Amino acid sequence: MDRCDALIVGGGPAGSTCARDLVRAGLDVVVLDKQAFPRDKTCAGWITPAVVAELELDTADYAKSRVFQPISGFRTGAIGGRSITLGYPSPVSFGIRRREFDEFLLSRCGARLLLGERIDSLERTDEGWLVNGRIATRLLVGAGGHFCPVARHLGSSKGSETVVAAQEVEFHLSETQRDHCRVNPAVPELYFCGDLAGYAWCFRKGDYLNVGLGREDNTRLSEHVAKFREWMIERGRIPRDTPERFHGHAYILYGHAPRPPCADAALLIGDAAGLAYSQSGEGIRPAVESAIMAAQVIVAAKADYCRANLEPYAQKLRARFGKPHPASGASAWLPAPIRNALSSHLLASPWFTRHVVMNRWFLHAGQSALGA
Numbered sequence: 001m002d003r004c005d006a007l008i009v010g011g012g013p014a015g016s017t018c019a020r021d022l023v024r025a026g027l028d029v030v031v032l033d034k035q036a037f038p039r040d041k042t043c044a045g046w047i048t049p050a051v052v053a054e055l056e057l058d059t060a061d062y063a064k065s066r067v068f069q070p071i072s073g074f075r076t077g078a079i080g081g082r083s084i085t086l087g088y089p090s091p092v093s094f095g096i097r098r099r100e101f102d103e104f105l106l107s108r109c110g111a112r113l114l115l116g117e118r119i120d121s122l123e124r125t126d127e128g129w130l131v132n133g134r135i136a137t138r139l140l141v142g143a144g145g146h147f148c149p150v151a152r153h154l155g156s157s158k159g160s161e162t163v164v165a166a167q168e169v170e171f172h173l174s175e176t177q178r179d180h181c182r183v184n185p186a187v188p189e190l191y192f193c194g195d196l197a198g199y200a201w202c203f204r205k206g207d208y209l210n211v212g213l214g215r216e217d218n219t220r221l222s223e224h225v226a227k228f229r230e231w232m233i234e235r236g237r238i239p240r241d242t243p244e245r246f247h248g249h250a251y252i253l254y255g256h257a258p259r260p261p262c263a264d265a266a267l268l269i270g271d272a273a274g275l276a277y278s279q280s281g282e283g284i285r286p287a288v289e290s291a292i293m294a295a296q297v298i299v300a301a302k303a304d305y306c307r308a309n310l311e312p313y314a315q316k317l318r319a320r321f322g323k324p325h326p327a328s329g330a331s332a333w334l335p336a337p338i339r340n341a342l343s344s345h346l347l348a349s350p351w352f353t354r355h356v357v358m359n360r361w362f363l364h365a366g367q368s369a370l371g372a
């Protein structure tokens with residue numbers, strides 16, 4: 001029988017960040033992931049400066065052998081409409097490849113790694129949990145993303161949750177494709193759906209291009225994606241042979257049927273808890289921040305992981321991200337008819353785009369990094 005203080009299910013940014021902080025506090029931690037790393041993760045790979053600070057990333061060192069693309073502007077508009085370009089005096093975000101980023105974070109976390117192993121069984125015991133019939137742990141941390149088995153075990157119900165459905169493709173640009181790609185690496189392109197129920201992006205990170213579209217309403221998602229791809233090709237922004245096959249994934253925005261983040265001897269962090277920002281869909285920052293807050297509460301519980309001792313984690317989430325509110329998404333802040341009529345008008349306004357869309361919704365300019 002293998003034993004540990006904490007078993008973390010999922011080695012994405014949430015799992016590796018929590019593991020790192022718990023190992024630093026002296027706990028014996030196991031991270032279990034169904035995939036071997038490096039692994040691909042469907043994601044645009046955009047991180048904000050708060051994430052860099054919270055992860056204590058040495059960016060010069062990181063960038064030596066990995067993609068790390070500074071972003072100092074955005075080209076935005078409504079799909080099918082005109083676009084405007086905004087500039088910033090210094091980098092306001094960065095582009096990474098999840099394949100590299102997640103492996104980097106996981107390999108430095110110091111926990112014991114069990115990779116390529118799925119969760120087959122979770123049993124509650126007097127001391128905590130028995131996982132897959134052979135690992136005894138006092139505490140279980142669910143960091144397995146949207147479909148996390150720990151979240152399911154604690155009662156998340158798939159059918160009743162409103163999810164963002166997204167499709168994305170990331171590929172290495174050949175020399176010819178580079179000549180036919182007009183997306184400036186420092187200026188990613190964001191285009192909003194007319195009903196504001198989602199947006200699409202073209203994001204060039206070094207020699208990689210990432211194209212995708214996500215919507216809160218997943219009906220005819222592939223059609224939206226195909227139309228967007230065609231539109232970008234017609235405008236000469238991306239190469240004609242940009243792959244047609246996109247990869248799909250779903251996740252919950254904070255506020256949509258939130259999952260209870262803690263139970264006796266168990267916590268959920270990151271996408272497993274459904275924490276992505278409602279307006280932008282950014283999920284890496286909430287994954288990292290929830291992991292840091294969870295680790296603080298776990299350490300303070302001093303090995304007594306009863307629900308009452310873990311409840312401060314739920315309070316920290318509310319203090320940081322606000323009270324979940326079902327109508328907090330970008331598509332919900334205006335009634336539908338007004339939304340449709342105004343979207344192209346608003347998105348053509350440089351003031352609205354800079355101050356509301358980018359600074360407030362996407363960059364969270366008013367919210368400092370945790371611990372800053």
Ligand SMILES: Cc1cc2nc3c(=O)[nH]c(=O)nc-3n(C[C@H](O)[C@H](O)[C@H](O)COP(=O)(O)OP(=O)(O)OC[C@H]3O[C@@H](n4cnc5c(N)ncnc54)[C@H](O)[C@@H]3O)c2cc1C
Pocket residue numbers: 009010011012013014015032033034035041042043044045046047117118119143144145146147148149166167168212214248249250251269270271272276281282283284285287
């Ligand atoms: C198309 C798309 C684009 C996005 N773009 C961005 C972006 O640009 N910036 C941003 O901040 N956010 C973005 N997001 C959201 C972001 O990807 C997630 O919020 C983030 O990955 C959450 O991190 P996590 O660690 O909670 O989960 P994940 O990164 O999903 O990691 C979960 C891990 O758990 C493992 N796992 C799952 N099930 C099991 C199991 N049964 N047993 C064992 N292991 C398991 C998985 O293999 C995985 O490694 C995007 C999402 C999508 C779908």
